[in-house]
Amino acid sequence: MASYVQALAVAEYLNFRHAANALGVAQSSVSARVKALEDDLGVLLFERHARGVRLTEAGRHFFERVAAGVDQLDHAVKTAGMTASGECGRLHIGIHALIPRSFLAELIWRYRENHPGIGVEITEGTARDAVMQLRADRLDVAFVAGTPELPDCHARPIWTEPLMAVLPEKHSLAGQSAISWAEMVGETFLVRYGGTGPQVHDHIVLRLAGRWPTPSILRFDVGRGTLLSMVGQGFGITIVGAATALLPTSGVVFLPVADEPEPVTFSAIWWPSNRSAALRNLLTLASDMGRPSRTY
Structure with a gap:
């Protein structure tokens, strides 16, 4: 040479x-x-x-x-x-939703500002979809609700969101400042198949187990906006993380669930063998952003 x-x-x-x-x-x-x-x-x-x-x-x-x-x-x-050094390449991220002004939206925006040489690709789906795609090496990292315990994946809690109930604005309880699980007994709950829908379904069943009448949970293959519109039209109620309240909506109210023991945790999960510096930089930024307040 x-x-x-x-x-x-x-x-x-x-x-x-x-x-x-x-x-x-x-x-x-x-x-x-x-x-x-x-x-x-x-x-x-x-x-x-x-x-x-x-x-x-x-x-x-x-x-x-x-x-x-x-x-x-x-x-x-x-x-x-x-x-x-993580300044060039591509990063594939799995998400449950990307809501403007939410923690996750702010995280991805800051990452792209700090690392303009990284091409960011985003895939939306359920936590189960994300885990399958991680194992198939189609995602570098996924952000999911909860704190999953997966023996073959790394997981790290990143941020939290208070749990909110979404009611039609004409609901008899809509004028309250908060709502309890006991007050939601007998309600019809609407849940999505996609996004965090499966985890929402399991959470409702867990919180209302043993109560009478048993909860009626209807599942729909719709987007988040459509589900909120269905709540506004009186099809039923639902529960969401507080970031959903940042979406432009009409005909519904968001009430904190007063007796929920702690806010919903959202975690990053990734494949242990992934040594990408681009991924490492994203996780570092996520931890730095989540450390002071850990809210949406």
């Missing part, structure tokens, strides 16, 4: 002494390496004369291609270094 670099310098300066000075090596070293390169190639690259050298036709074509190759190699080296 040194022979090519020194020969390129001679091709640029068309003078062995000037090339040697630019490289910080002895002129004799440059002359010897260029001669050895010509011998190896079996081609005369330079025509020597008293004032310096000039490129032969073969030398001109040769150095045009060598220069392009060196540029590509230099780019490859720089790209490899940036990838190793």
Whole structure:
């Protein structure tokens, strides 16, 4: 490689002494390496004369291609270094939802601001979908509700959100400042199949277990906005993390669940063998953002 670099310098300066000075090596070293390169190639690259050298036709074509190759190699080296430091590459993130002004939306926005060389790809789905895609190496990290205990994945709590009940604004309890689980006994709950829907379903069953009448839980293959609209039209009620209240909605009210023992935790999960610096930088930022208040 040194022979090519020194020969390129001679091709640029068309003078062995000037090339040697630019490289910080002895002129004799440059002359010897260029001669050895010509011998190896079996081609005369330079025509020597008293004032310096000039490129032969073969030398001109040769150095045009060598220069392009060196540029590509230099780019490859720089790209490899940036990838190793997490400043270049791609990051695949699984989410349950991306609500404007929520913790997760702010996290992804800050990450993209801090690391513009990383292409961020986002996939929305359930926690089960996310785990399957992590195991299939289609996601680098997923943010899910709860604190999953998966023997083959790493998990880290990142932020929390108070639990809210969503009621039609004409509901008899809509004027209260908060609501209890006991007051929701007998209500019809609406739950999505997607997003955090499966976890919402299980949480309702857990909180109302043993109460009478047993909860009626209807599941729908709809988006978050449609489910809130259905609540507003009187189909039933639902429960959500507080970030959902940031969405523009009408016809519904959001009430804190007063007897919920603690807020909902949201965690990052990732594959232990994933050594990506881009992932490490995201997790560091997430922990830094979540540490002071840990709210949505």
